[in-house]
Amino acid sequence: LYYKPIGWKIFATGQDDEAARYTGVNTTKVRILAYMGSALLVGLAGILIASSSNAASWQAGASSLPLMTVLVIPIVGGVSLSGGEGSPLMAVVGGFLIYSIENLIITLNISPYYQQAIMGILIIVFVSYDFLRQVK
Structure with a gap:
């Protein structure tokens, strides 16, 4: 996104719409x-996830753990929730970090209920950090 005009426009719109x-x-x-780009990528990810499972079910998305992970x-x-900051590379790094944390949780044989709680705590911690960083 940094090297394309559309990327700069997306960053500018996310940072300050009026400016x-x-x-x-x-x-x-x-x-x-x-x-539209986000919807296309989400649709592609959904197709890949559905094709990797043995069967599709209407209950496949009932667990909130994948949603919280995403x-x-x-x-x-480091992607800002208010827009205008972040990069796809850092999102990939965040994905590797979360994947490592999930593998550690599974390796330690922690209950799925606690997995959701840990992801919820991570969301609260990082959203709070993002908010405090923007206030300064």
Whole structure:
């Protein structure tokens, strides 16, 4: 994203919508393209996950652990929840870190209920850190 004009427009729109609009960025178009790109990648990930399982079930997404994991990965990678900060590489680093934590939890034979609690605590810690970092 750093080396493409659309990437700079996405960062500018995420950082300050009004300032980006004043510089000539069509922020509505940028937001629509960003959401479409995200939806495309989420759909692709869903197809890959469904194809890797032995059977598809309507209950496949009932567990909130994968959802919490997906939420915490970019936050751990340093992607700002308010937009305009972060990189795909850091999100990948966050993914490796969360994957390592999950493997450690499984290796230690911790109950799935505690796994969810640990992911929830990680979300709270990193969101709080992001908030405090933005306040300064």
